[in-house]
Amino acid sequence: MKYMLLINADGIDEQGGAAGCEPADWMAYDKQVRDAGILVASESLADLVTATRVRVAADGTRTVTDGPFAESREVLGGFYVIDVPDLDAALDWAARCPGSRDGSIVVRPVADFG
Amino acid sequence: MSSGDSVEAVFREEHGRLLAALARRFGDLDLAEEVTSEAIEAALVRWPVDGVPPNPGAWLMTTARRKAVDRLRRDAVLATRLAVLRVEAERAAPPPAGDEFPDERLQLFFTCAHPALAAEDRITLTLRCLAGLTTPEVARAFLVPTATMAKRITRAKQRIRDARIPFRVPDPDELPDRLPVVLHVIYSIFTEGYAAKRADLADEAIRLARILRRLAPAEPEATGLLALLLLVHARRTPAAVPLAEQDRGTWDRDLIAEGAALVVEALTGGPPRFYAVQAAIAALHDEAPDLESTDWPQIVALYDVLMAIAPSPVVALNRAAAVAMRDGPAAGLALLDELADEPLLRGYHPYPASRADLLDRLGRRGEAVAAYRDALRLAGTDAERAFLTRRITAIEEAG
Numbered sequence: 001m002k003y004m005l006l007i008n009a010d011g012i013d014e015q016g017g018a019a020g021c022e023p024a025d026w027m028a029y030d031k032q033v034r035d036a037g038i039l040v041a042s043e044s045l046a047d048l049v050t051a052t053r054v055r056v057a058a059d060g061t062r063t064v065t066d067g068p069f070a071e072s073r074e075v076l077g078g079f080y081v082i083d084v085p086d087l088d089a090a091l092d093w094a095a096r097c098p099g100s101r102d103g104s105i106v107v108r109p110v111a112d113f114g
Numbered sequence: 115m116s117s118g119d120s121v122e123a124v125f126r127e128e129h130g131r132l133l134a135a136l137a138r139r140f141g142d143l144d145l146a147e148e149v150t151s152e153a154i155e156a157a158l159v160r161w162p163v164d165g166v167p168p169n170p171g172a173w174l175m176t177t178a179r180r181k182a183v184d185r186l187r188r189d190a191v192l193a194t195r196l197a198v199l200r201v202e203a204e205r206a207a208p209p210p211a212g213d214e215f216p217d218e219r220l221q222l223f224f225t226c227a228h229p230a231l232a233a234e235d236r237i238t239l240t241l242r243c244l245a246g247l248t249t250p251e252v253a254r255a256f257l258v259p260t261a262t263m264a265k266r267i268t269r270a271k272q273r274i275r276d277a278r279i280p281f282r283v284p285d286p287d288e289l290p291d292r293l294p295v296v297l298h299v300i301y302s303i304f305t306e307g308y309a310a311k312r313a314d315l316a317d318e319a320i321r322l323a324r325i326l327r328r329l330a331p332a333e334p335e336a337t338g339l340l341a342l343l344l345l346v347h348a349r350r351t352p353a354a355v356p357l358a359e360q361d362r363g364t365w366d367r368d369l370i371a372e373g374a375a376l377v378v379e380a381l382t383g384g385p386p387r388f389y390a391v392q393a394a395i396a397a398l399h400d401e402a403p404d405l406e407s408t409d410w411p412q413i414v415a416l417y418d419v420l421m422a423i424a425p426s427p428v429v430a431l432n433r434a435a436a437v438a439m440r441d442g443p444a445a446g447l448a449l450l451d452e453l454a455d456e457p458l459l460r461g462y463h464p465y466p467a468s469r470a471d472l473l474d475r476l477g478r479r480g481e482a483v484a485a486y487r488d489a490l491r492l493a494g495t496d497a498e499r500a501f502l503t504r505r506i507t508a509i510e511e512a513g
Contacts, residue, residue: 001278086280087230088288109277 002040002083002110003090007099009077025098033080033093044078077103081110121161124170125154129246130325131171132178134222138281140182143225143243143271149185153178219244220329221281223322227296228279235270236299237306242267244325245303245318255306255315289333296326297339297389304343309495316347338380338390344373345396356471358405359501370400388424391416410440427456435468443475463492467502479509 026044033039048068055063077099084090087107094105129150136146153174167173186192226239234256241247241255253263273279284292300322307315323340330336348369349360374397380390395416402408417433430453438446450469459465470485483506490502 086278086282087228088280088282088284091230111276 001085001112002081003087004108004110005080005082005090005094005097006076006106006108007078007080007097008103008106009075009099010103021098021102029096029098032096033082038082038084038093040081040083042078042080045076048075121157121166124166125157126246128171128174129154130219130222130244132174133243134218134220135175136178136182137225137243138218138221139179140186141275141281143274145182145185147243149178149181152181218281219325220283223296223326223329224283224292225274225279225281227292227299228274229292229295230277230279231270231273235266235273236295237302238263238267239270240299240322241303241315241318244322247318255312289330293330293333293335297335300326301339301343301389304346311495311497316343319343320347334380334384335387335389337376338387338393341373341376341380341393342389342396344369344376345393345400348373348400356501357399357408362404365400370397373397374401386419386423388420391420391423395420405439408439410436414440427453427458428462430456431459431462431465431468438472438475443472447472447476461492463489463494463498463502465489466492470505474505474509479512483509 030042033042051068053065053067055065057063080093080097082090082093084093087109090107090109094100094107097105099105132150132153133143133146136149137143140146156177157170157174161167222243223240226243227236231239238252238256241252242249247255249264249267250260252267253260256263283289300319303322304316304319307313307317307319320340320343323336323343327336327340348366350364350366373393377390377393377397380387381394395413398409398413398416413436414433417429417436420429421433431450434446434449434453437449447469450465450472453459453465466485466488470482470489473479473485474482486502486506486509490499490506493499493502
């Protein structure tokens with residue numbers, strides 16, 4: 001079963017990385033996930049200031065705005081999609097993720113319409 | 115196996131076991147519940163005609179399993195998905211080689227008490243699935259309409275299925291993380307039973323604690339919790355009535371003896387643990403012939419231990435009351451006054467009630483009455499209010 005691990009960083013440093021985690025920590029975790037053969041997809045998101053929001057109103061007009069800007073201290077910094085047998089396995093992988101130390105990881109099952 | 119009562123007992127005993135085994139086998143709690151009920155209904159029809167089979171549990175299991183397979187054949191789509199699920203689950207979690215967990219109910223325990231579920235859902239699911247309470251019974255225990263409770267239970271079961279919360283006992287290295295949740299669920303069911311004056315809920319909690327202890331005999335806190343529940347239950351008096359006012363002659367000596375033996379076991383070896391220490395305090399109360407000859411120095415020492423392993427304002431409050439018994443009301447009052455600013459005690463009626471008792475014993479009657487009135491305002495049950503009103507009347511009449 002596929003689970004998405006949403007990496008919410010508690011604070012972002014000047015480079016856009018999660019505060020408190022060394023790049024080496026992330027590289028090591030990334031390697032573990034790949035080596036375990038459970039990786040479906042994974043990306044690190046670029047700095048929040050590059051985000052753009054699109055909304056289409058009922059009449060079809062398109063509004064493009066700058067942002068969103070972080071309203072809370074936690075911001076989505078990246079994600080993993082992993083394929084593991086059950087929630088406990090997903091929670092174990094989330095707990096090992098460096099992002100869980102200075103922020104939090106939200107674990108969500110990917111809906112299965114099959 | 116002639117009377118209807120013993121058939122009832124078989125169903126009660128087998129319900130949790132059947133449900134757990136089927137939930138584990140088919141990975142679907144809803145399906146397991148439906149076929150468990152159907153098997154019991156079939157037994158109600160067949161047994162009076164054919165006689166009770168020699169092994170009622172096995173008969174029920176075979177019947178339920180057949181019904182589940184029938185149902186899966188009818189629903190081919192569901193069957194395919196479940197089959198995939200089963201294979202994956204087997205691959206991921208091969209059944210333990212040893213038989214340290216011989217009963218599948220333990221897996222259901224940990225599923226119902228999974229930390230990914232909301233705290234209240236853990237209790238309701240445990241009551242529904244393991245204690246075998248019906249949805250209306252669970253609803254009554256929580257004072258909500260049956261329809262609301264049915265929705266909540268459905269949502270919780272859906273969450274188990276959709277997030278795929280596994281039916282499994284945590285590995286030994288995970289057990290220290292997960293067991294406290296299971297113990298807390300049982301403890302909450304027990305206190306819920308007391309708060310709602312539902313002796314049957316307290317009985318169910320004790321039954322669940324017994325099962326858990328039997329299934330995890332190496333876990334001292336499972337023993338400690340069972341000991342605590344037995345020792346508190348032995349008094350059969352609402353916690354609102356202070357020990358001084360309770361009739362010790364009505365206490366259940368057999369339960370006290372059983373609980374006291376378990377306390378010794380729970381405290382033997384390893385560091386002191388939360389439920390075991392609380393049970394030891396309860397045992398000292400239960401075994402004392404009266405309030406005065408209670409071993410107060412020992413109780414204070416146990417509260418010191420409790421403050422070291424699980425400090426809380428409530429523990430500090432109880433410790434102060436024990437100190438008052440050991441060293442006199444003035445010493446206790448001084449400790450209580452140190453807790454005056456604790457936000458957690460602000461709405462907690464035992465705090466002003468304890469102060470009132472000590473003020474009364476110091477002859478400060480006016481302040482005592484004022485404190486009892488504070489407690490009366492915060493009290494949650496009729497039994498508590500009746501006790502506090504009696505105290506106020508007694509002081510006013512004496513003065």
